[in-house]
Amino acid sequence: RVTSDPGCTRPPPPMVNIIALLKLLPTLCTKGPEVTMTYLYNRFGSVFTTSFLWKRISFLVGPEVSSLFFQGSESEVSQGNMFEFTVPMFGPENGFAVDYSTRIQEIHFFIDALRPSQLRSHVDPMLREVEDYFAKWGEEGVVDLKDELNQILMLIASRCLLGNEVREKLFGEIYTLFSGIEEGVNLVSFMLPYFPVPANHRRDKARIRLTEIVYDIMRSRKTYGRVEQDVLQKLMDSRYKDGRRTTEAAVAGMIIALIFAGKHTSSNVSTWTGACLLTHTKFLDVVVEEQREIMRKYKDKIDYNVLSKMETLHSSIKEAGRMHPATLGLIRQTQKNITVRTKEGTEYGIPKGDTLVNLVMLTSKLSHIYKDPEVYDPYRFRPGREEDKVGGRFSYAIFGGGSHVCPGEAYAFLQIKIIWSHLLRNFELKLTSPFPKTDWSKFMLEPKGKVLVNYKRRHLESN
Numbered sequence: 001r002v003t004s005d006p007g008c009t010r011p012p013p014p015m016v017n018i019i020a021l022l023k024l025l026p027t028l029c030t031k032g033p034e035v036t037m038t039y040l041y042n043r044f045g046s047v048f049t050t051s052f053l054w055k056r057i058s059f060l061v062g063p064e065v066s067s068l069f070f071q072g073s074e075s076e077v078s079q080g081n082m083f084e085f086t087v088p089m090f091g092p093e094n095g096f097a098v099d100y101s102t103r104i105q106e107i108h109f110f111i112d113a114l115r116p117s118q119l120r121s122h123v124d125p126m127l128r129e130v131e132d133y134f135a136k137w138g139e140e141g142v143v144d145l146k147d148e149l150n151q152i153l154m155l156i157a158s159r160c161l162l163g164n165e166v167r168e169k170l171f172g173e174i175y176t177l178f179s180g181i182e183e184g185v186n187l188v189s190f191m192l193p194y195f196p197v198p199a200n201h202r203r204d205k206a207r208i209r210l211t212e213i214v215y216d217i218m219r220s221r222k223t224y225g226r227v228e229q230d231v232l233q234k235l236m237d238s239r240y241k242d243g244r245r246t247t248e249a250a251v252a253g254m255i256i257a258l259i260f261a262g263k264h265t266s267s268n269v270s271t272w273t274g275a276c277l278l279t280h281t282k283f284l285d286v287v288v289e290e291q292r293e294i295m296r297k298y299k300d301k302i303d304y305n306v307l308s309k310m311e312t313l314h315s316s317i318k319e320a321g322r323m324h325p326a327t328l329g330l331i332r333q334t335q336k337n338i339t340v341r342t343k344e345g346t347e348y349g350i351p352k353g354d355t356l357v358n359l360v361m362l363t364s365k366l367s368h369i370y371k372d373p374e375v376y377d378p379y380r381f382r383p384g385r386e387e388d389k390v391g392g393r394f395s396y397a398i399f400g401g402g403s404h405v406c407p408g409e410a411y412a413f414l415q416i417k418i419i420w421s422h423l424l425r426n427f428e429l430k431l432t433s434p435f436p437k438t439d440w441s442k443f444m445l446e447p448k449g450k451v452l453v454n455y456k457r458r459h460l461e462s463n
């Protein structure tokens with residue numbers, strides 16, 4: 001439990017001093033941040049603080065200490081100015097460039113555009129992209145799964161988020177421009193987003209060109225009265241609470257932000273799903289059998305309802321996400337003194353101005369929530385076990401939680417399930433490279449190196 005505490009009357013959390021931190025450097029370098037943070041959690045408990053240069057950082061582990069982090073009001077715990085580096089990536093009229101109230105309304109536009117009832121219309125375009133993409137694979141061969149999934153997900157994003165105009169004519173350019181936007185994700189740009197280094201220059205150039213492309217599409221739709229089914233259209237048609245229409249610049253920024261938010265996250269979880277299933281044949285057999293069963297009932301038809309029957313596949317993706325989240329932790333800043341109560345009942349006061357890091361990766365591995373947390377076991381989410389629910393709210397925080405929970409979760413599952421059901425039905429797959437390690441050098445964590453998979457075409461028989 002976490003509450004606000006104006007006088008900060010409670011004792012501070014255990015402090016990890018500079019000597020303890022220095023002693024951990026070799027562990028950090030050789031074993032990585034997860035092992036280091038797990039050591040600190042085991043030693044100091046679910047709340048602890050460190051100082052780094054002039055900054056105090058308080059770490060939180062577990063659902064018991066996470067409620068205010070996720071659900072607190074902006075005046076208690078906020079995203080602060082930590083995402084300012086995204087302003088030159090997404091433009092000056094949306095996201096972290098605008099006031100909080102406008103930003104929240106934009107997030108509601110995302111939620112509306114990506115809610116399950118809206119997603120039904122995306123199934124067919126997603127399926128078409130997936131079928132066309134994998135039709136280009138040969139009879140058999142070896143591919144880098146990470147690269148392949150990255151490409152197919154970008155094709156889907158072009159079609160379903162940006163729309164047919166981009167997908168049909170401009171995909172190559174968009175793909176390159178997005179790589180340019182992503183140049184803005186590095187340590188220098190994070191600390192000094194406007195510093196004139198080449199990466200920032202390439203980021204700015206890419207955003208300007210991408211914005212022009214989106215403007216052209218919007219203007220052409222308006223001129224010819226064309227209305228599409230994609231998310232871009234939903235954002236164009238959205239209105240703020242006071243009745244104002246979204247501006248062209250805001251829509252362009254929002255759509256770039258959405259693609260960015262969904263791109264690596266989805267490609268990572270789908271790649272980890274593959275790596276996990278191909279090394280756990282027990283579950284691979286179960287998901288293949290699930291496809292057979294569904295084919296017996298629905299033949300080759302795939303629609304929103306059929307996808308919702310793929311429960312073990314869904315759990316297999318969710319479990320891959322639990323074991324390999326895209327981030328070690330989520331970040332906020334305290335705007336008031338707050339109190340955190342641990343599951344043992346100890347209360348700590350965290351002062352206004354602390355950076356909070358919620359270590360969702362460690363929460364996913366807590367043994368009082370997840371049985372044998374290091375074991376890949378999609379069955380842990382089945383009725384009767386449902387370990388994430390039994391563990392309490394925020395036990396599964398791979399998609400965040402509360403006021404800033406990921407609005408793209410249902411969309412992400414939809415596209416990953418469409419890809420994996422197609423792969424399972426049409427290919428025999430074998431992981432030929434070793435099980436990937438996590439690449440800690442990336443801002444958004446991903447499987448390290450190539451994930452090589454040997455494929456052989458097949459047509460799954462339902463009987």
Ligand code: HEM
Nearest residue numbers: 107258261262265266269330398399400404406407408412
């Ligand atoms: C498996 C895939 C995904 C994962 C693991 C994931 C994870 C997350 C997480 C952890 C957050 C919360 C960040 C925080 O609290 O600071 C978040 C926010 C967000 N996600 Fe996702 N995401 C995924 C896919 C997507 C997709 C496909 C989209 C869009 C189509 C999307 C759009 C967003 C947006 C716009 C936010 C910001 C919400 C806000 O600030 O209120 N995500 N995502």
